[in-house]
Amino acid sequence: MSLKHALLGFLTYQPMTGYDLKQHFDRSIYYFWNANLSQIYPTLSKMKGEGWLTMEVELQDDRPNRKVYHITTSGREELQRWLQAPADVVPVRDAFLIKIFFGGQLDKEESLSQLRHHLALHQEQLADYQETVMGRIQHDIEGTGMEREAFFWELTLDRGIKYEQGWVEWCQETIAKIEALTG
Amino acid sequence: MSLKHALLGFLTYQPMTGYDLKQHFDRSIYYFWNANLSQIYPTLSKMKGEGWLTMEVELQDDRPNRKVYHITTSGREELQRWLQAPADVVPVRDAFLIKIFFGGQLDKEESLSQLRHHLALHQEQLADYQETVMGRIQHDIEGTGMEREAFFWELTLDRGIKYEQGWVEWCQETIAKIEALTG
């Protein structure tokens, strides 16, 4: 399960709670993997059971105690093993493309409206990557001693940008083709 | 649920069995949506319950009887409604990118080997689209009276090709960047 290995990855940076880990997902890898707290908490607990993590409780008065998870040697070994194992290409599952595939059953204007909506969404996402996400990486590079890590973070961001650019171009080309349709 | 609407879409072409529908998935839209027979059969049965389909049995001696499903007026209306409803952008979920993100914990050569493997897989997929899939669409256009439909099928194929080209380029660029790393 990839979620477990993403958690292991972040825990090599420093010991953290489930809540902290969720923020790492939301701030860095959300654009290719995310998870809910309701999934993270039980998963951490299972990983502890597998010996990949240890847990330390920090008592608090006004809130639930913080459960801080630390990666073990066994956890590091498992992460290494997983990182080295060849990854399959994940199949695409996109309901939007079903709508395009059966677009012959829609009026021209309805198809165009679908495409324009999608174009706008991908343009927004692209802007977010180029501004917000890139900014966060730049910030993390400055004086955190994570230059080598940040190099790899940027590679995944490049992929996100290329992905969104691909969508934007395809939407624009497709809109033009449909507009050119007679009838 | 998108599966139901993909099934409705194919059933506007002609009445079919679950087995026939599975072949349509495998031959045309598998690169952005697929389904197992074990999922298709119960789904067709539910759709009949919703009044979107009717079913007719063709008796056979040596095999299970063919259950041929026909789309109803209500099914056509539901498909129209769904096709017109705005579609969200589907979030990416790619474990391979987790491996790249945490690539700082791997040796340079191990990262390169991951990337070269992925590059090869995407190049294969791209070739498959440009040869096999495009060939099938061309074949279906010739004298089947589905010229208008095939125009939209090609649009989704264009998207698949652009997607794979994006991956191929990114893999090549990323391999070059990592090869240039000192240390």
Place this chain on the structure above:
DNA sequence: CAGATCATGTAACCTGTTACATGATTTC
């Protein structure tokens, strides 16, 4: 003689989402 094709399904399992439950403190 092995494997693909035709043709139907059920059951268990895995992963992920949504809703529910609690509650003080800080910020706008």
Place this chain on the structure above:
DNA sequence: GAAATCATGTAACAGGTTACATGATCTG
């Protein structure tokens, strides 16, 4: 006074995958 932040979970549900069950005919 409302919303966000911190901090933990459980339970129900949805969707999809894998394994199991049956079995004749056709193809290489």
